[in-house]
Amino acid sequence: MQPYWRGGAGRDQNILVLIDNSASMDALDGPGGRSGLDQAKEQIRRLIDGLLPDQKVCLISFASTARKLTGFTNNNRILHEALDGIAVVHAASDIEDALRLAQALSHRAPFERVLMFSDRNFPAEVGLALPFQLDMHKLDPAGPNVGITALSANRSGGAAGIGDQVGRWDVFVGLEAAGKKRPIIANPDQGTDVRAVAAPQIATVVVRQDGRQIGTEVVNISADKPERIMFPVDADRRCEIAVRLEPEGFDSLAVDNVAYLDLDPARQLEVYVPSRMRPYRLALGALPGVRLHTP
Secondary structure (H helix, E strand, C coil): CCCCCCCCCCCCCEEEEEEECCHHHHCECCCCCCEHHHHHHHHHHHHHHCCCCCCEEEEEEECCCEEECCCCECCHHHHHHHHHCCCCCCCCCCHHHHHHHHHHHCCCCCCCEEEEEECCCCCCCCCCCCCCEEEEEECCCCCCEEEEEEEEEEECCCCCCCHHHCCEEEEEEEEEEECCEEEEEEECCCCEEEEEEECCEEEEEEEEECCEEEEEEEEEEECCECEEEEEEEECCCCEEEEEEEEECCCCCCCHHHEEEEEECCCCCEEECCCCCCHHHHHHHHCCCCEEECCC
């Protein structure tokens, strides 16, 4: 008699619970709303409070690695303290690491079912033979979110440290959006829903070099079309590049709105050319920013 519990498990003696606490679980379901981790904790608290006398629960949290929080126990105080102590880790989730730990525990304590709480869509197959049934309890989707998904830099002009391009960099920023989708109706008379798209989101990208603002750009990001923008940077010495994304309106996840990159100082290109290749040595030796090794 646990109507909130989807998929059964009401009479299982040992219940293993996997809780995703990766970065995306910090996303809110709306302005002033709850995070994915808060939703998971609320459901698991109800499970703990509704345990039968002969039932026991084991809690495992996982992000990039899995961590066993309790053994199999029906002690409400231990379970609630362990659950309350779970915090979001700013890392991606590794489902296989969590399942490997669950697989190892199955050799010591019998259980037929594992309950997983996550906001992620995991692969349909993993490279493990699981001796238990896995019940996914996907949480309510988060609200709209824009974030920085890539940050990289290339030296301008191709080869490093040649000619006038010494100390010049091209910094590339990758941006993506996600959010609840609205249907697009192809035939209003028949009500044919052919696809759904998320509304574009507007944000400002601000780039700073060692704390000094060097560039800004307003972007319109669609969920079906990631953005990639480039900023030129002059850097003759080691410096830190900070990129901050400032969304307009509600943004469900703040941790992916900032990224950092260290740029190393430009160096001469050191080249070895055998002495018998005299024409090549003369040609390369004439280029600025190139130092020939003496054979």
